[in-house]
Each structure stands twice: as C-alpha cells, then as structure tokens.
Amino acid sequence: MADHDDWVQRDAAVVWHGFTQMAAYADNSPIVVESASGHEVIDTKGRRYLDAISSLWVTTLGHRVPELDAAVREQLERGAHTTMLGNGNQIVVELSEALARVVPVDDPHFLYASDGASAVEQALKIAFQYWYNRGVSGKTNFVGLADAYHGDTIGALSVGAGGFGTDLFDPLRFPVLRAADCDDAARLVAEHASELAAVIIEPLVQGAAGMLLADPAAVRRLADACRAHDVLLICDEIATGFGRTGTLFASERCGVRPDLLCLGKGLTAGYLPMSATAASGRVFEAFLGADLGEKTLYHGHSYSGNALAAAVALRHLELIDSRRVLANVQERSEELRDLLHDRVAPKPQVREVRLQGLMGGVELAPPTEGLRWGRKVCAAAVERGVLLRPLGDVVVLMPPLTITSAEIHTIVRTLSDAIDEGATT
Secondary structure (H helix, E strand, C coil), rough: CCCCHHHHHHHHHHHCCCCCCCCHHHHCCCCCCCEECCCCCECCCCCEECCCHHHHHHCCCCCCCHHHHHHHHHCCCCCCCCCCCCCHHHHHHHHHHHHEEEEEEEEEEEEEEECCCHHHHHHHHHHHHHHHHCCCCCCEEEEECCCCCCCCCHHHHHCCCCCCHHHHCCCCCCCEEEECCHHHHHHHHHHHHHHHHEEEEEEECCCCCEEECCHHHHHHHHHHHHCCCCEEEEECCCCCCCCCCCCCHHHHCEEEEEEEECCHHHHHHCCCCCCEEEEEEHHHHCCCCCCCCCCCCCCCCCCCCEEEHHHHHHHHHHHHHCCCCCHHHHHHHHHHHHHHHCCCCCCCCCCEEEECCCCEEEEEECCCCCCCCHHHHHHHHHHHHEEEEEEEECCEEEECCCCHHHHHHHHHHHHHHHHHHHCCC
C-alpha cells in the first residue's frame, strides 16, 4: 500500500481541489482520507481526526450511520437513478411528501438539483420568471445582503457580495441592490418594490461570511416588508437547514415562511450530493399553463431527484426525529457556548466568538494583516487530531449534530491550545 506522501503526490498529479492553490497543495500537509466512522475521519497513515467541520458542513449524524447505509443499499435493489424530467420516481415522491410536512413554506413543491449553488440558481430563475408569467413587467432586480455568500455559479455569485477571489468574475455578474442588513433590505424593498423580483437572505446566520448572526426580529421585519410590497422572499438554508441552528430550519426561529426555500448540505446527512428548491403554492401555480407553453420552467438537471440520494434523505428526516437530534443540538450548543466563553473568548488573540446552535465562528485578532492566523490555528488543531477549517481569520466550528459532550470538550480544549500555538507564530 502506498504511504501518505505517495497518496499526496498522486492526488496533486490528477486532482484539482476547490478553493485550493494547487501549487502549494502538497506543502500544506493535507490529510488524505482512507475511511470514516462515527464522528471521525481516518487518513492513509491511520491517524484519526474528530470531524469538527462536518466535512464542510454536510455530515449531520456522523459517518457510516447503519440506518443510512441500509437506506442506500435498499434503494440500490430498486434502482440507483431515473430521470425526473417528465417522469416520476416513487422514493422522490415519498421524500417530497415528507419534506412538505416540515418545511416552513406554504403548499410547497420541490425542484431538485445536486448542490446548493444550483438550488439558488433555480430560485433566482423561478423568481424572475414568476413575474413574467403573471404579466408583471419591470420586476427583474434582486436585493442581497452585505457579506452574503450563496455559491459559485454565476447567478449565485451575483447575489453574493463577492470575496473569496471572485472579483475576477465581476464582468459576468448581474447587478443587484446591496443592503447592509435586514432592516436596510426592508427599506430597499419599500423604495424599489416595482423593480424587485425577490430578496435573498441566509436567515439567522450568514455562514461563509464568518458565522455572522442576525436578529430574528429584523428577519421578520424584512419578510413583512416583502409581503406588504409584493416582493418574493428567498431563504437560502443550504447551511442552516436540517437542525444546524437548533430548529429544523432557521426560518422557523425567525418566524418567517419564505416564497422560495433553498436546501442542500445536510439534506442527505452528507451521504450524497442533493439539493432542492421549495416553491410555495402561489409561486408554483404561476407556472401552470398549456403543455410546452411559455409558462413552463425550462430548467432541469440530469441527476435531479436522484433516487439513492432521495432514499437516504428520507431516512435522514426520520432519524432526526427519532433520535432527538434537535434536543442534542440545543444541549451541546449551550455547553459549547459556556466552554468558549470560559476558555476561548478571554484570549487576547480572539476578537469575538459567535454561535447559533452548532454553527460557530471564533474570529481571531491578528495584530497585522497577512499573518494567516486562521490557517495556522486550524493546522495546529489538525496536528492535535481535530479537523478544523478557517474562513480567513475566523475558525469555523461546525461539528455533527450528534456530537457528544466529551467531544465538545475535546474540540474546545484543542482549539484553545491551537490558538495559543498557532496565533503566536
């Protein structure tokens, strides 16, 4: 069997990693995962790492969950995939019925894709065409928040606020109205309603912005403004959905019911790529008309509604309920908050700690720019057996929703030690 260094070299020779400078890839001591189990990933050297980022925010119940493994195997006996373009699949219908019972959307209908950015693209196209189908002209613009991130496709980049090296693509992005926060967005809605198709927000927590928290009351005020001025509200819950903030969806904590809801990441518990755009009944009905007529949404993906992904997503929803996952999120969140307050927040190297449910960010306070403290702190944590990843100088804490008390203590202890080492070198 090839050793770890061989795997890194083979990797670098043929793989192009996202958000990674490949010229420096091998020099940054990447781990190469051989297997995963429970809340740990195991590399080619046999070292175990506590997966404190849920494999980029997607793994909700851990790795190799027996019930989810079984759901995939059982669906394989029926078939891995059939097209959803003009035809249906039993397991996708059952998943959609289950989602319809729990999403904060009125009379929802679900359009499936494979990743979060694609779910956002679908929502943008639906919002744009909705007004055309209703015979309303001029409502073609969007409002997005400062620091927003909604994905890497061109439409998602457009409603996002830039950053992450995306300035190069500015000529491809369409212009949007940019709001400082939810209350500012409500003001823009009132002032520009006649030209607005929709407002898009990440309710409660802006994840890729560094875990920036919003006031639920401000989110409600924005939703009220959208309703009052007949502007669609899109809630991007790619990151916040499926229990991450302590309720099944962050929109619930804010008391809002969006017209369009984008789902992804935790939808399949991290097993298979799948996302969905939930459209309210009033939005969906605007697309009903003559067969092959102009009201049709001419949009779809080859793997939309993949049967394997649908099977595991359906079983995942059942496990969230039967395992009291939301209760664990709330309990571990309080424990994590107390530990961070006692052991991390007082450090002079820390500017701020932000936490909602099990979405956390520890913002470091480097004395000068360019020190890459976030990268160094996370590298020091990985050396100690806890897998962390930064957003600039914000260390992200995003453990599985089934994380234990002992593992929370391990994460905070490791982070504290890593800050002491990494943020002083």
